[in-house]
Amino acid sequence: MQCLEGGFQTDLSLRQHLRILKKLKNMNGSLKQLIAEHTPIKWYLAVRKKEMDKKLFKLRAPYIKDIEVLIDKNTSIISSNCFAGRIMQDLGMQYNSPTLGLYFWAPDYIEFLSNLRYYLTDAKIQFVEHSKYPLGDRRRKEWRHWYPIGWLDGKVEIHFLHYYTEEEAAEKWYRRASRVNWNDLFIIGMEQNLCTIDEIKAFDNLPFGNKIFFSSKELPELKSNCYIQEFRRVGEVGDPYRKADIFYRELIKRLKK
Template sequence: MVRKTKVFVKRKMRKTFQEVYSKKDIAELGDKPFVIISNNCWGGSLYQWYKRPYNSPFVGLFLYGPCYIKLLQNFEYYINQDLVFVDRSKYPDRKKTYPLALLGDIEVHFTHYDNEEEAKKKWKRRVERMLKEKNLDNYFFKICDRERTTKEHLKAFHNLPFKNKISFAIYDDSELKKIDNHVKVKESAKKNKNIVPNGKKMFKLTFLYFDPNRWLMNQNI
């Protein structure tokens, strides 16, 4: 009960004084460059918080865990592939109600795009912006336990050679507990108590668990 009260108060304060907190974080971060690679809308919410232009194509979309990990394991190759739009997902639990495309054999689900033309245009433009950032220390990678992301995917994520990584999950185990940048989340999705909330809701909870500013400034979180 005590934790629930503290969480409620902190979330209420953040929501009520969102603009104040956002301005404070923006001022502290200054002009520090960053590129966010995220498996869902969490990344877009972070860009909005800092009022930065989207210099990453991973905005307004999601990837299933197996596809996301495979993409990150060969990031340079996949990010240079052309999008090919398809009518059907290989994942049977997903009905196509939005543009769906392949990067090679990687599915990209453009959930917040109206049509294929818009998705392709914005993807290409944001990839070009991203590739202008040559310093890999300014790339920040995020994953969570949604969309078929298993414990093994989380462990594979943390074994990737990228410097800046953060993961969120309802579950953890002895190996995950040893990882400093893995966050065990207590709040779950309403319809599925075994996974974290969706990207936008998870971003709102982020401030309860770690300081994004410290992360983006390459400091210990």
């Protein structure tokens, strides 16, 4: 395969470019920078992402009309990961919640929800160099780009997965937090990120009337628990962004009850 870029013809195949990229990444290079410097790879990844987005949307599309009926566009969706953003994008909602493009560790999310109004109105973000969880640092190192990690009030750790700077993360967090509709909240939890049965039970005990917790466990005694059988052998639920159709299906079932 040959590629023309700015009048320059390279004899390197895409496969060779990918091998070079992998080698450089292992040398602790910035993946974003490396992709920018290898135009064929940048083009290939952009095309692949666009194709994948189309495939994933086709899977979600049959459920979106029902979701639109069941979730009001003025609702503020609070979630432990990117699922809030997935819903808001599909429904064309204003971002009236700061919990998108990021994730919480399960114990921190319970703390966050336990004092939700304080953390969304008064608490400040302190950005830190390292996660308090060893797994957190490993995940960031393996992610496709560096991203900020912040602590709310020195307690609640947030991984701003889809942000590139601390300034961007802080500005969007505070702006979106100021829009939260306290009269119409929908709280979503998931069995991910060091979640144990203790966090699932703690979530169920939180004083929110409109809430759901997606898990891989059958726990009929917990009213908020939503068991997803596809993940029963995994021990936690899967990626709600890529597998949103599965979560939409179960969400519709629960909200229609």
